[in-house]
Amino acid sequence: xxxxxxxxxxxxxxxxxxxxxxxxxxxxxxxxxxxxxxxxxxxxxxxxxxxxxxxxxxxxxxxxxxxxxxxxxxxxxxxxxxxxxxxxxxxxxxxxxxxxxxxxxxxxxxxxxxxxxxxxxxxxxxxxxxxxxxxxxxxxxxxxxxxxxxxxxxxxxxxxxxxxxxxxxxxxxxxxxxxxxxxxxxxxxxxxxxxxxxxxxxxxxxxxxxxxxxxxxxxxxxxxxxxxxxxxxxxxxxxxxxxxxxxxxxxxxxxxxxxxxxxxxxxxxxxxxxxxxxxxxxxxxxxxxxxxxxxxxxxxxxxxxxxxxxxxxxxxxxxxxxxxxxxxxxxxxxxxxxxxxxxxxxxxxxxxxxxxxxxxxxxxxxxxxxxxxxxxxxxxxxxxxxxxxxxxxxxxxxxxxxxxxxxxxxxxxxxxxxxxxxxxxxxxxxxxxxxxxxxxxxxxxxxxxxxxxxxxxxxxxxxxxxxxxxxxxxxxxxxxxxxxxxxxxxxxxxxxxxxxxxxxxxxxxxxxxxxxxxxxxxxxxxxxxxxxxxxxxxxxxxxxxxxxxxxxxxxxxxxx
Amino acid sequence: xxxxxxxxxxxxxxxxxxxxxxxxxxxxxxxxxxxxxxxxxxxxxxxxxxxxxxxxxxxxxxxxxxxxxxxxxxxxxxxxxxxxxxxxxxxxxxxxxxxxxxxxxxxxxxxxxxxxxxxxxxxxxxxxxxxxxxxxxxxxxxx
Numbered sequence: 001x002x003x004x005x006x007x008x009x010x011x012x013x014x015x016x017x018x019x020x021x022x023x024x025x026x027x028x029x030x031x032x033x034x035x036x037x038x039x040x041x042x043x044x045x046x047x048x049x050x051x052x053x054x055x056x057x058x059x060x061x062x063x064x065x066x067x068x069x070x071x072x073x074x075x076x077x078x079x080x081x082x083x084x085x086x087x088x089x090x091x092x093x094x095x096x097x098x099x100x101x102x103x104x105x106x107x108x109x110x111x112x113x114x115x116x117x118x119x120x121x122x123x124x125x126x127x128x129x130x131x132x133x134x135x136x137x138x139x140x141x142x143x144x145x146x147x148x149x150x151x152x153x154x155x156x157x158x159x160x161x162x163x164x165x166x167x168x169x170x171x172x173x174x175x176x177x178x179x180x181x182x183x184x185x186x187x188x189x190x191x192x193x194x195x196x197x198x199x200x201x202x203x204x205x206x207x208x209x210x211x212x213x214x215x216x217x218x219x220x221x222x223x224x225x226x227x228x229x230x231x232x233x234x235x236x237x238x239x240x241x242x243x244x245x246x247x248x249x250x251x252x253x254x255x256x257x258x259x260x261x262x263x264x265x266x267x268x269x270x271x272x273x274x275x276x277x278x279x280x281x282x283x284x285x286x287x288x289x290x291x292x293x294x295x296x297x298x299x300x301x302x303x304x305x306x307x308x309x310x311x312x313x314x315x316x317x318x319x320x321x322x323x324x325x326x327x328x329x330x331x332x333x334x335x336x337x338x339x340x341x342x343x344x345x346x347x348x349x350x351x352x353x354x355x356x357x358x359x360x361x362x363x364x365x366x367x368x369x370x371x372x373x374x375x376x377x378x379x380x381x382x383x384x385x386x387x388x389x390x391x392x393x394x395x396x397x398x399x400x401x402x403x404x405x406x407x408x409x410x411x412x413x414x415x416x417x418x419x420x421x422x423x424x425x426x427x428x429x430x431x432x433x434x435x436x437x438x439x440x441x442x443x444x445x446x447x448x449x450x451x452x453x454x455x456x457x458x459x460x461x462x463x464x465x466x467x468x469x470x471x472x473x474x475x476x477x478x479x480x481x482x483x484x485x486x487x488x489x490x491x492x493x494x495x496x497x498x499x500x501x502x503x504x505x506x507x508x509x510x511x512x513x514x515x516x517x518x519x520x521x522x523x524x525x526x527x528x529x530x531x532x533x534x535x536x537x538x539x540x541x542x543x544x545x546x547x548x549x550x551x552x553x554x555x556x557x558x559x560x
Numbered sequence: 561x562x563x564x565x566x567x568x569x570x571x572x573x574x575x576x577x578x579x580x581x582x583x584x585x586x587x588x589x590x591x592x593x594x595x596x597x598x599x600x601x602x603x604x605x606x607x608x609x610x611x612x613x614x615x616x617x618x619x620x621x622x623x624x625x626x627x628x629x630x631x632x633x634x635x636x637x638x639x640x641x642x643x644x645x646x647x648x649x650x651x652x653x654x655x656x657x658x659x660x661x662x663x664x665x666x667x668x669x670x671x672x673x674x675x676x677x678x679x680x681x682x683x684x685x686x687x688x689x690x691x692x693x694x695x696x697x698x699x700x701x702x703x
Contacts, residue, residue, distance in 0.1 A: 119581035119632050123608075131610065134637025135581055208583030208607050249586045335586070339681045372681050374633075374663060448589040455590045459685055468682040481663060484633065559585075560592055560604045 003055040011052045018048075036462070040293035040454075041251035043416050049408035057411060061306070065401045066325075069309040071302055071414070072402040073360045074325040079398030085363035086388045087164060087329065091116035091141035092375050094488040095151035098141040102156060104378065108385060112363060114164040115152065116140035117174075122209045124170045124544030127492040137488030139375060140166075144496045145539045149177040150184065159187040163194035164239070164329070169211045171198035171237075172220050172527055173543050176534040179232070183535070195236035195285060195329075198224060201262040204438045204554075206447065207244035211544060214435060216551035220526065221266070222273045227527035229279055238266055239287045239329065246289035247335045249451020252300045255289060256417055257424030258443055260307055265434050267316060277316055281323035290352040290359070291333035297352070298404060299413035301359025304328070306414075307421055330356035331365040337372045341467035342479050345369035350387050357391055358404055364388055374481040441557030448559055496539065503537040511536045512546055519550040572696050574625040577605035579614045579642050582632040587659070587681075591627065594685040595692075611638050615645035618654055624700045625692055628658040628675070636666055639675050655695045659683070 003011075037045045046053075063069060066076035075081060088105055091098045102113055117140040120132035126144040127136045136142045143149055153163075158181060167174045175196050179189045200217040203210045210217065221238065228237045242259030250258065263284065270280040286304065290297050308326040312318040332352035337345045346369045353366050366384040368376030376384070392398060404410045431437040438444075457463040464470045511533035518526040533543055576592045578585065585607060596602045603621050605614055618626045626646070628639055639658050646654055657677035658670060667678050677691050697703045 119634070123581045125581070131581060134634045135632060138633035203583075208585060247586070249590070337681075372661070374661065448586075448593070451586050452590050452593045455594070455685070465682065469684075476664070478664065556606050559589060559606075560596070560602065 001055065002057055002059055003051050005055075008052050008055045011050050015048075015050055015052060022047075039252070039296040039413070040291070040463075041253040041296060041417075041420065043253075043296075043413070043420070049412050051408060053408055053412040054415075057415075062405065062411075068313070068321070068324060070305040070325050072405050074305065074327055074362070078360065078401040079357075079392075080401070083392045083398060084357065084361055084388075085112045085162075086110055086385060086392075087112040087114045087363045087365055088381060088385055089114040089116050089164075089166065089331070089365045090381070092118075092139070092482070093137040093141065093484055094491050095141055095143070095148045096491075097137075097488065098152050099154055099156075101378075102152070105381075105385075106156070106161075108382065109389070110385065112162045112164065113156070114166065114365065116166055118142045120144075121540065122167065122169065124173075124211050124540060124547075126496060126539050126541030127489065128496055129541055132489075134489075136492055138484055142488060142492050143174065143177065143540060144492060145499045145537050146177050146180045146534055147495060147499045147537065148492070149174075149181050153178075153181050153185075157187070158182045158185055159191050161193075165194065165196050168197050168200055168203050168207070168209055169217065170540060170544055171196040172224050172530055173534065173540055175224065175228075175232075175235070175237070176527065176531040179531060180535050189232050191234070192232055193234045195239050196224075197239045197241060197287070199238055199241045199262065199287075201265050201434065201438065202241045202244055202259070205245055205258055205262075205443045206248040206250070207241075208556075210554050212547055212551040213554045214438060216547065218269060219522065220547075222269050223525045223527050225266075225270055225275065225280055225283075226273050226525055228283065229275060233283075236283050236285050238283075239285050240266065241287040243287050243289045243331055245447065246291065247333065248447050249335075249454060250447045251450050252291075252293065252296050253417060253420035254424065254447060254450060256300050256304055256307075257421040257428075258447075259286065259288070260304065260311075260421060261425060261428055261434055263308065264311065264315075267312070277312065277318050278320040278323050281312065281318065281320075285362075286326055286328035288328055288330050288356075288361075289333050290330050290356040290361075291336045292348065292352065294351060294355050295410060295413055296417070297355040298359045299410055299417045301328070301330075301356070301361065302402075302405075302410070302414045303417040303421065305360070307418055327362045329363040329365070330359070330361040332356070332367045334367055334371055337367060337369070338465060338468050339372040340472065341477065342369050342373065344467050345372070346383060346387070349384060350391070353387055354391055354395075354397065357397055358402075360402060370479055370481055373479065375484065377480055377482045379480075439557060441559055444557070444559050499537050499539070507536045508533070508538045508542075512538050512542060515543065516546040516550065519547055570701065572600040572625060572692065573603070573621065573623040574600050574627055574692065575603045575605060575614070575618050575621055575623045576627045576629070577609060577614045577617070577642075578607060578629050579605075579609060579611040579638045580630055580632060580634050581608065582630050582634070583607055584631040587631070588627075588629045591629070591659075591685075591688065594689065595627075598685075598689045600692075611641035612645050614642050615649055615651065618646060619649050619651050623654060624696050625655040625657065627677075627692070628656065628660075630658075630660045633661070635660060635662055636669070639670055640673055643673050643675055653699065655692070655699055657688075657692060657695070659688070 065073035368380035
């Protein structure tokens with residue numbers, strides 16, 4: 001224990017005196033409108049925290065950076081060793097547009113690539129499909145075949161960069177395409193570094209970009225885990241994402257709980273596939289949101305590390321250090337950005353980014369101020385990247401590891417977040433477990449209700465959003481935004497037609513049917529035949545359609 | 561005055577829909593709840609219906625209003641398509657409103673088609689609900 005009982009009694013006496021003088025006859029009375037002091041998750045807050053709030057803590061529960069339970073950070077030297085990776089998510093229009101943007105970011109000092117895909121790609125439709133009409137290249141780059149990936153990474157040596165691809169339902173296909181590009185560049189698969197999101201559980205919970213029923217998608221994730229363990233040992237094949245859970249309207253506590261519950265779900269999946277936790281856990285990484293309740297966000301990040309380490313150690317008996325430490329990427333919150341007075345968003349993003357750094361993130365994406373309007377312009381992206389560089393190089397914040405560790409408030413709040421998460425784990429159990437909770441819509445409804453609660457608080461003026469329900473200005477303030485035209489759609493359709501014309505049709509057909517048979521056989525690993533199909537220029541849509549034939553579509557539970 | 565309060569007793573039937581490849585359902589789910597709490601009968605399309613399916617649903621459910629939301633940038637193709645299908649199916653009188661991330665320069669074309677509202681992020685429930693009520697009173701209830 002950090003404090004002895006006697007000392008704590010003294011603190012309590014002093015606190016009582018202070019409270020009396022602060023609110024008693026001689027002290028100041030609270031004035032103005034009645035405010036409820038609580039975190040964004042609704043945890044009630046005291047005016048002051050003291051050692052009395054954390055005296056039960058044992059220092060072994062906090063420990064040291066790089067040491068179990070990793071509350072204070074996953075690396076012994078943290079940002080003294082090297083700063084977080086500044087990884088800006090980008091992708092729009094045609095593969096050529098995205099190639100240009102990626103090269104620009106590399107020139108500006110970015111250290112890792114991150115690619116966004118358009119809706120047809122995310123849902124597994126080729127650009128010439130009727131459902132893709134009007135959506136090609138709109139909110140990410142379109143990929144319909146290996147040819148497009150060759151263009152996106154043209155002139156970017158895949159053995160020198162690490163690439164994160166925000167792709168879920170067709171993550172297996174995009175992994176195969178990335179490996180296909182590497183092969184053409186002469187880079188062995190085993191040297192590829194990067195991440196695919198492939199977190200299907202959170203798709204059903206929050207982002208809702210699915211193709212098949214959950215069991216089918218989980219089976220593909222399982223195949224990817226086994227394949228990557230063997231063939232692409234440096235590939236992070238699941239990025240377990242709370243980001244979307246939060247953006248969908250959850251609280252920080254729900255984000256924490258549901259994301260970790262998903263993480264344990266993948267641990268179970270790996271075990272079912274016959275892998276050892278030590279074989280796959282080091283390849284699992286996490287992805288969190290950072291939004292405006294500054295201290296609650298920091299507490300969330302710290303709590304996440306400790307819960308992951310403890311549950312893996314205590315429930316799954318894991319001893320290997322690399323398997324116990326939670327590495328995570330953070331993105332500032334898109335939902336916190338306002339359409340009104342857009343320049344204010346620069347400030348919001350800076351505060352959120354600072355919370356992520358104080359929470360010990362391994363990599364960070366900062367949103368651009370114009371993103372409530374459209375995809376960002378180059379100038380807005382540059383400001384967002386500079387925001388990170390200012391935090392890293394001007395503020396001095398990275399000089400000390402976990403600088404808020406030991407703050408009575410932050411340590412107390414970290415414990416509160418943990419408690420809330422464990423309560424949710426129990427509720428998910430009571431709802432029949434994670435998969436059942438997803439299929440019945442339990443988790444989705446929990447998020448929707450919280451999101452409605454938050455919106456009502458803003459509507460009622462109980463929560464402030466500057467420029468929206470406070471300090472609003474009449475009239476519009478137009479800013480320059482990025483325009484995406486239909487050129488990408490036309491050029492993509494042309495390229496796809498050329499690919500289909502020039503490929504070896506017999507080989508494509510054979511590869512697709514072999515892959516289809518692997519889909520039908522629960523015990524087969526479908527990634528090997530998928531890689532073959534991709535290399536023969538079978539299209540994304542053709543590959544995903546084979547799965548549609550075998551598994552059908554997902555029927556969404558009722559969420560109203 | 562008496563007529564007006566009687567009209568408020570009438571329930572507005574509204575279909576809340578996302579016509580396209582867009583899973584961002586936070587806005588629609590929140591709005592569906594706000595419409596419900598404002599006394600409307602709410603039907604939610606669920607995710608990923610095509611514009612044709614949305615129009616069909618509106619006809620089948622005999623709604624007064626179709627509220628469309630898209631955040632994926634495809635509103636200029638999907639919204640007009642829903643409107644066109646509705647007109648074709650005999651639902652020309654159904655009120656169509658929209659919202660999401662809709663750039664200023666896109667608005668005149670949508671308004672011209674009779675797709676109004678076009679609320680963006682940060683709009684208040686009150687404003688949206690009043691807009692819907694106003695159009696229904698005028699166009700459906702002929703008040």
